[in-house]
Amino acid sequence: MEPEDYFMAAAVLSARRSRDPSTQVGACIVNQDKKVVGVGYNKMPNGCEDHMPWSRSKVCHAELNAILNKNSADLKGCSIYVTLFPCNECAKLIIQAGMKEVIYLSDKYNTSPETQAAKLMFKQAKIPFRKFLPKETEVVLQLQSV
Numbered sequence: 189m190e191p192e193d194y195f196m197a198a199a200v201l202s203a204r205r206s207r208d209p210s211t212q213v214g215a216c217i218v219n220q221d222k223k224v225v226g227v228g229y230n231k232m233p234n235g236c237e238d239h240m241p242w243s244r245s246k247v248c249h250a251e252l253n254a255i256l257n258k259n260s261a262d263l264k265g266c267s268i269y270v271t272l273f274p275c276n277e278c279a280k281l282i283i284q285a286g287m288k289e290v291i292y293l294s295d296k297y298n299t300s301p302e303t304q305a306a307k308l309m310f311k312q313a314k315i316p317f318r319k320f321l322p323k324e325t326e327v328v329l330q331l332q333s334v
């Protein structure tokens with residue numbers, strides 16, 4: 189499998205863990221040695237899952253969780269693969285963490301003020317973003333031994 193397909197597949201698989209009834213989001217952070225250093229998905233804060241109904245204002249975004257789950261000292265020069273274009277709050281985190289590029293799958297909220305603000309900040313911070321173009325469009329996983 190091509191490395192980029194693998195990284196986006198990791199983001200897509202991570203998104204599958206989300207309980208968001210509307211939009212499941214996954215993120216996969218990759219360092220300059222092409223090693224995965226953090227993955228995450230959108231979820232309620234730890235310990236809060238069973239106590240509150242799903243709420244947009246309380247959810248921790250996939251990018252935040254991937255950053256907090258990092259297994260390296262810092263994320264400078266890393267790339268982030270995301271299944272949804274980051275919002276303005278996540279853009280700030282990506283910029284401040286020193287990441288070098290954003291690769292996204294869906295841009296379905298392209299016209300929203302949050303996405304517009306995120307794009308403006310990435311441009312100002314000189315962090316390129318590009319739509320993911322897969323080499324393979326489908327990854328089939330067999331989890332049962334035969």
Ligand SMILES: O=c1ccn([C@H]2C[C@H](O)[C@@H](COP(=O)(O)O)O2)c(=O)[nH]1
Binds near residue numbers: 229249272
């Ligand atoms: O940067 C982002 C933007 C959004 N999310 C999450 C937050 C929500 O759980 C969903 C969006 O829900 P909608 O009902 O489609 O508005 O996506 C994220 O993780 N990262």
Ligand SMILES: [Zn+2]
Binds near residue numbers: 249251274276278
């Ligand atoms: Zn966000």
